[in-house]
Amino acid sequence: MVSSGFYLIYKGDNFFDMKLLKDRGIILKTEKSGETSLKVRLFARDSGRILVTAKGARKPESPFFGLLTPFSVVDFEIAYSPYNPFLRSVSRMEYFPKINQDTEKIVYASMLLEIVDKTGMPHEDIETLRLLYKGLRGINTSISSPEKIHWWFIIHFLKNHGVWPNFETCTECQKPLTIAILLPDSGGLFCQDCAGNSQSHGLILSSELRRIIVFLENNPLEKISAIKINKQGAVTLTCWLWKLLSTHYESTTFLNTKKAVERLL
Numbered sequence: 001m002v003s004s005g006f007y008l009i010y011k012g013d014n015f016f017d018m019k020l021l022k023d024r025g026i027i028l029k030t031e032k033s034g035e036t037s038l039k040v041r042l043f044a045r046d047s048g049r050i051l052v053t054a055k056g057a058r059k060p061e062s063p064f065f066g067l068l069t070p071f072s073v074v075d076f077e078i079a080y081s082p083y084n085p086f087l088r089s090v091s092r093m094e095y096f097p098k099i100n101q102d103t104e105k106i107v108y109a110s111m112l113l114e115i116v117d118k119t120g121m122p123h124e125d126i127e128t129l130r131l132l133y134k135g136l137r138g139i140n141t142s143i144s145s146p147e148k149i150h151w152w153f154i155i156h157f158l159k160n161h162g163v164w165p166n167f168e169t170c171t172e173c174q175k176p177l178t179i180a181i182l183l184p185d186s187g188g189l190f191c192q193d194c195a196g197n198s199q200s201h202g203l204i205l206s207s208e209l210r211r212i213i214v215f216l217e218n219n220p221l222e223k224i225s226a227i228k229i230n231k232q233g234a235v236t237l238t239c240w241l242w243k244l245l246s247t248h249y250e251s252t253t254f255l256n257t258k259k260a261v262e263r264l265l
């Protein structure tokens with residue numbers, strides 16, 4: 001539940017009702033605002049994705065100073081003015097310090113944040129928030145490689161949003177799939193016979209990679225380090241999952257973090 005209250009603020013000649021809201025969320029990104037402030041993009045339990053201003057947060061004496069860093073889990077209180085919600089208080093619950101100590105971890109964890117940031121409307125999306133938390137915590141504790149965790153995250157993100165295709169049978173003829181061909185226009189998976197002439201612009205997934213995806217789909221994060229895959233297979237799988245994601249969320253076609261990941265591949 002959103003816990004909220006009201007208080008009056010005096011501005012110029014008018015008093016405005018200000019709504020207070022307490023929530024918990026993960027910081028997705030921050031950017032400088034004005035001389036000393038920060039704009040903070042949060043993904044929160046009750047509010048979904050929101051943008052708030054943290055006034056004076058870049059001043060060393062600010063109570064916010066040093067707390068508003070991406071990946072952090074924070075309890076916070078915001079005051080809603082009509083156009084510009086601003087942060088009133090914040091306490092940091094967790095901040096996954098090991099992510100920032102390793103380039104590969106930063107790159108993949110940043111991609112998780114960017115996917116969440118670019119795919120949501122401002123409403124509650126508690127399953128995605130839980131998924132993001134699990135992914136970041138998994139990267140922080142090295143439960144598996146950041147690359148595998150990012151595959152697992154994309155798969156379960158699409159499942160949560162009801163757009164995960166059937167990996168067992170062909171969309172058209174319902175026969176069991178071995179090689180699966182994604183036709184981006186339909187978002188479905190087809191056998192080679194049904195994909196027909198469309199194969200040329202479809203994305204082919206070998207039977208081995210299809211099995212790995214099914215394993216990722218059906219297992220918790222704790223088990224995915226068991227996956228054995230060679231470098232070429234891993235690159236193909238990454239490109240394939242990115243394509244599937246952008247088929248359903250066009251806004252993820254040009255993620256800023258893709259370039260950083262590509263440098264690692």
Ligand SMILES: [Zn+2]
Nearest residue numbers: 170173191194
């Ligand atoms: Zn078929």
